[in-house]
Amino acid sequence: MSRGLRSGELVLLTDRKGRRYLVSLVEGGEFHTHAGSVAHDTLIGGAEGMQVRTTRNAELTVWRPTLSEYVLRMPRGAQVVYPKDSAAILMQADVFPGARVLESGVGSGALSLSLLRAGAVVLGYEIREDFAQQAKENVAGFLGLDATERYQVEIKDSYRGIEAEGLDRVVLDLPEPWQVVPHAAASLVPGGILVAYTPSIVQAARLREACEAGPWAAASTMEVLHREWHIEGDAVRPEHRMVGHTGFVTTARRLAD
Numbered sequence: 001m002s003r004g005l006r007s008g009e010l011v012l013l014t015d016r017k018g019r020r021y022l023v024s025l026v027e028g029g030e031f032h033t034h035a036g037s038v039a040h041d042t043l044i045g046g047a048e049g050m051q052v053r054t055t056r057n058a059e060l061t062v063w064r065p066t067l068s069e070y071v072l073r074m075p076r077g078a079q080v081v082y083p084k085d086s087a088a089i090l091m092q093a094d095v096f097p098g099a100r101v102l103e104s105g106v107g108s109g110a111l112s113l114s115l116l117r118a119g120a121v122v123l124g125y126e127i128r129e130d131f132a133q134q135a136k137e138n139v140a141g142f143l144g145l146d147a148t149e150r151y152q153v154e155i156k157d158s159y160r161g162i163e164a165e166g167l168d169r170v171v172l173d174l175p176e177p178w179q180v181v182p183h184a185a186a187s188l189v190p191g192g193i194l195v196a197y198t199p200s201i202v203q204a205a206r207l208r209e210a211c212e213a214g215p216w217a218a219a220s221t222m223e224v225l226h227r228e229w230h231i232e233g234d235a236v237r238p239e240h241r242m243v244g245h246t247g248f249v250t251t252a253r254r255l256a257d
């Protein structure tokens with residue numbers, strides 16, 4: 001069912017050159033670019049996908065931002081997990097609605113947003129107060145109240161322990177995930193899944209070694225390569241540029257005692 005754009009909503013304005021602007025609609029507000037301005041009131045009540053003209057006759061298309069568009073534009077303290085990797089992490093961790101997930105560290109909240117949107121109940125451990133605050137604001141800014149009720153962030157060092165029990169999943173994005181492995185083993189249910197994201201393969205190897213020492217099986221490490229294609233008439237070929245590297249995704253499952 002379609003509903004009109006409302007005051008207070010976030011929208012993404014895109015121009016012909018593919019530039020994107022994230023704007024929060026307010027009654028009486030104005031959006032300005034070098035290509036002219038648009039009154040928010042022209043957008044409020046309108047339909048997603050509508051096209052409008054600026055005062056200097058440039059065309060803009062109006063959308064509600066997707067999660068990945070939001071994540072790449074939201075304020076960030078720490079480096080975020082890229083959407084291609086968040087997608088893989090969700091699938092590797094087999095996140096389901098109501099799953100009890102411990103996430104550490106939460107950083108800017110990009111990965112938290114994906115976990116929450118998949119319906120998980122997320123307990124975040126983060127050592128930096130300012131990042132924890134930023135993550136909570138970013139989550140509220142896109143998912144609103146329903147998700148913030150499922151999102152609790154504590155200022156805790158996950159290398160020192162995990163206080164929760166009966167967790168379904170542990171998802172890590174921090175420098176030394178192997179330090180969390182024994183705590184994850186103590187907190188996960190049998191069959192529970194550990195997933196860690198690491199920029200370096202040396203970190204991944206060290207993590208795998210830690211998993212070999214404990215009640216873990218079905219370990220795997222993978223990376224996601226995302227290559228866009230340029231398609232225009234007969235010019236059909238891969239794009240010249242791609243993001244060459246982000247990180248590795250390592251998964252393991254907790255055995256029964």
Ligand code: SAH
Nearest residue numbers: 078081105107108109110111127157158173
């Ligand atoms: N996945 C996040 C980014 C995490 S960046 C996102 O997508 O937005 C890594 C975070 O781990 C940083 O915020 C850092 O402060 C935090 N961190 C590092 N060591 C930690 C520890 N021992 N316990 C908890 N958080 C930790």
